[in-house]
Amino acid sequence: MMSAPSIVILTGAGISAESGLGTFRDEGGLWAQHRIEDVATPEGFARNPQRVVDFYNARRAQAAEASPNAAHAALARLQAEHLGDVTLVTQNVDDLHEKGGxxxxxxxxxxxxxxxxxxxxxxxxxxxxxxxxxxxxxCAAPTIRPDxxxxxxxxxxMERIERALANADxxxxxxxxxxxxxxxxFVQMARHVGAETVEMNLEPGENVGLFDDIRESKASETVPNWVAEVLAG
Known part of the structure; x- marks a missing residue:
């Protein structure tokens, strides 16, 4: 009997966009009002810590009001029901995966x-x-910063992520x-060990040519469908 495949999932801003949290590219969102150099670099924090703290306070308040969508719930279902390892890695700093289960x-x-x-x-x-x-x-030092x-x-x-990728199916x-x-x-590392690779995105990512399976649509549609396929074996 074959063992269940080991799965590594990477999520980015696109999975949270349907929950109302903007991506870098969104016009009119929080990111559009600031230069990355000012609010997302150590140098920006050193120059103006108040601006950086205010920016992340605004992001934290926005995230606190956001609700998970069907994509977050589907990945929680995969973690709960898949018999093999499921490693969920996110580039996002919100807690929508946790809220989703x-x-x-x-x-x-x-x-x-x-x-x-x-x-x-x-x-x-x-x-x-x-x-x-x-x-x-x-330690009582006045050196707080956003994590x-x-x-x-x-x-x-990174060590934990690389170990998971080295064993990914x-x-x-x-x-x-x-x-x-x-x-x-990460997709290159997964391909190197022979893993199947799938991208789910509204539009192709810059490394789309490295994926075996490309699904272009909203995450709330593609992810539940993909999870159902994986669980069906």
Missing amino acids: SGDVIHMHGALASALCAACEHRWPARLEMSVGEECPA IVWFGEIPYH IFAAIGTSGNVYPAAG
Whole structure:
């Protein structure tokens, strides 16, 4: 009897867009009002920490009001019902996967719900409204920052992700642009070990040529259908 396939899933901003959380490309959204260099880099935080904290406070408030959609629920169902390993990796910093029922989510770019001490790396649940200069509850240093991986910083949990990819039988990318590394390179790692690869996106990502199966539609449609196929064997 063959064992159930090991699945690695990567999700990006596209899976949260239907829940009302904007992507980098959305006009009129939070990101469109700011330069990435000002709010998503260590240098931007050093120049103007208040602007950065205010930006993530706004994102945190927006995420707190958002509800998971059918794609999040389908992935939670896959985790619960699939007999093999399901590793769920997200580039998103919202908690919609958890709200949708997923219990083990790897947040490679950090999480809005977490605060980080830049001095001792202690983490704790962020208040809805963080303030510049808040003291760390562990070391008392006034070096609080959002627990977000900014451009130029190393994503979290890379060793765990790479181990999962090395054993993957199926790799799925959902709502990702395919141009932000290292996540954009995950499909190559999966292909290297012979995994089947599937992309689910509104429009093709920049690395679409590396996928065996391409499904273009809303995540709330493609993901439940794909999950049903996987569970049916």
